[in-house]
Amino acid sequence: MASVNDITSLxxxxxxxxxxxxxxxxxxxxxxxxxxxxxxxxLSAITGVSPNLVFDALNTPxxxxxxDLIIPIPRLGIKGNPKELAAKWADALETGDYLDKIEAxxxxxxxxxxxxxLFKTVIKSTLIxxxxxxxxxxxxxxxxxxxxFSSPNIAKPFHAxxxxxxxxxxxxxxxxxxxxxxxxxMNYLGDWGKQFGLLAVGFEKYGSEEKxxxxxxxxxxxxxxxxxxxxxxxxxxNTDETNTKARLFFKKMEDGDEDSLKIWKRFRELSIGKYIDxxxxxxxxxxxxxxxxxxxxxxxxxxxxxxxxxxxxxEDKGALLIDFKKFNKxxxxxxxxxxxxxxTLYLTRDIGAAIDRYNKxxxxxxxxxxxxxxxxxxxxxxxxxxxxxxxxxxxxxHVNFGMVLGMSTRQGTVVFLDDILEQTKSEMHNVMQKNExxxxxxxxxxxxxxxxxxxxxxxxxxxxxxxxxxxxxxERMLSFEGDTGPYLQYAHSxxxxxxxxxxxxxxxxxxxxxxLLTESIAATLIRLLAQYPDILLKxxxxxxxxxxxxxxxxxxxxxxSCYNILxxxxxxxxxxxxxxxxxxxxxxxxxxxxxxxxxxxVERM
Numbered sequence: 095m096a097s098v099n100d101i102t103s104l105x106x107x108x109x110x111x112x113x114x115x116x117x118x119x120x121x122x123x124x125x126x127x128x129x130x131x132x133x134x135x136x137l138s139a140i141t142g143v144s145p146n147l148v149f150d151a152l153n154t155p156x157x158x159x160x161x162d163l164i165i166p167i168p169r170l171g172i173k174g175n176p177k178e179l180a181a182k183w184a185d186a187l188e189t190g191d192y193l194d195k196i197e198a199x200x201x202x203x204x205x206x207x208x209x210x211x212l213f214k215t216v217i218k219s220t221l222i223x224x225x226x227x228x229x230x231x232x233x234x235x236x237x238x239x240x241x242x243f244s245s246p247n248i249a250k251p252f253h254a255x256x257x258x259x260x261x262x263x264x265x266x267x268x269x270x271x272x273x274x275x276x277x278x279x280m281n282y283l284g285d286w287g288k289q290f291g292l293l294a295v296g297f298e299k300y301g302s303e304e305k306x307x308x309x310x311x312x313x314x315x316x317x318x319x320x321x322x323x324x325x326x327x328x329x330x331x332n333t334d335e336t337n338t339k340a341r342l343f344f345k346k347m348e349d350g351d352e353d354s355l356k357i358w359k360r361f362r363e364l365s366i367g368k369y370i371d372x373x374x375x376x377x378x379x380x381x382x383x384x385x386x387x388x389x390x391x392x393x394x395x396x397x398x399x400x401x402x403x404x405x406x407x408x409e410d411k412g413a414l415l416i417d418f419k420k421f422n423k424x425x426x427x428x429x430x431x432x433x434x435x436x437x438t439l440y441l442t443r444d445i446g447a448a449i450d451r452y453n454k455x456x457x458x459x460x461x462x463x464x465x466x467x468x469x470x471x472x473x474x475x476x477x478x479x480x481x482x483x484x485x486x487x488x489x490x491x492h493v494n495f496g497m498v499l500g501m502s503t504r505q506g507t508v509v510f511l512d513d514i515l516e517q518t519k520s521e522m523h524n525v526m527q528k529n530e531x532x533x534x535x536x537x538x539x540x541x542x543x544x545x546x547x548x549x550x551x552x553x554x555x556x557x558x559x560x561x562x563x564x565x566x567x568x569e570r571m572l573s574f575e576g577d578t579g580p581y582l583q584y585a586h587s588x589x590x591x592x593x594x595x596x597x598x599x600x601x602x603x604x605x606x607x608x609x610l611l612t613e614s615i616a617a618t619l620i621r622l623l624a625q626y627p628d629i630l631l632k633x634x635x636x637x638x639x640x641x642x643x644x645x646x647x648x649x650x651x652x653x654x655s656c657y658n659i660l661x662x663x664x665x666x667x668x669x670x671x672x673x674x675x676x677x678x679x680x681x682x683x684x685x686x687x688x689x690x691x692x693x694x695x696v697e698r699m
Contacts, residue, residue, distance in 0.1 A: 296321030
């Protein structure tokens, strides 16, 4: 039996000749890399081009009719007519154990992988590895990454922008872990500033200890709204009493007054406690709850000093700013780092926070999952860190995203994430109850409705490219038809049902007769299943959840096409076993992909 995550041992078990392994290749985890190695070795011998260059030039086509791998001949840098070279080399290449056919198509060579090779390696390795299949732990070995995401402001609404950051950041954290990185999930809370002075003044006037303990985030937000309404009223009366009290309270916080900090700390801790419960519903657990309050003052002071030493500053009416024209970065404009009254801005605090994180964690990469409205701010502070001479600043990445449009309930605008999740749960429960027979078989319908509802929210968010705005539509999101979260859950539960209705042992599945899988739809499905590790590698390059979501929908549509052809029930045991092994491979890969997205797959619904 294969050892964990070692497909190369299966190659030997089935008597295939193992090709030499090249740079960037992970044949022990990725079956398609075995074929890449085989092609690279041959094509290098024919052309004289480095096998590593050939390996890197082999891409995955968008559709299977163009092959499983494709190489654009111009990428190899050899003089001559690309079409003629493609035809000549395609004729000279051998299919061997790993390919069914090789075709020249214009300036490309298309490679179609052997179904026999894929059935034997993908099915067996997936059934053995289970949740580990697709992971490539060697890729990020001994590397550390910080991913900052969600980052709501305490006492302000957990709005749609934070929801998007939460979902995308959760996926990226899971993805990097699957590919071998040590991941530090960080929530950088908006937990400092004059608004906490306002909160303290407001709580004294409008606060309720009972409501604070019961629902701290909503109650503090209510208090915050009421005290801000007081300020608006005072403005019409030409007074500034509340604002003055708030400034004085925050000044006490900054000066280290114990009583003031005790109140602030309590608000912060109660809010984090509530956030932890909410994030748990999305399968997210943070290693670090950081925040604006945690940035050491001395690092911000040292940053300002370094700006001066590096001659980065320009003075304008008493304020200190950085003009990016100095660095041939005119598009970044100018950024104020200290106001004329000596107070610093978010930019200086973000720079101090980044320096503090590197000092603490010595990360290899740090990702900020922040809305596209902050593109300029993020680009400015990345560039400032580079100009300060920090080499690690080249390893900072901004993963941005667009807006959510039209997020509302029948009662009005949704503000908090919990509101969104509760409504989707309720709506999904209503949908499930329409099928009384199936509903009666669900053991915990409330929990299943919650999980399916959460998947509805998450898949609608991740279906399109993250940079684009998208419209939040309840009807579309909650549908069981089309490319929705509930459809993915249904596809998974149906595959679980196929397994439940059979009485075939695990050992029989692992040692099934792959030669019985002769139908073309079975070959199509295994070719798609084999792509899963490659899909994860694409995701880590483009940081796009939609890449995985699109793949999972293609997979589930193909599985759906199999049901009328690849029957399990009523078939001879050997044939039923082989087909069930293929279906369970699909179920496992669908499960693994959904888990990476942060979704808990359900077995009945």
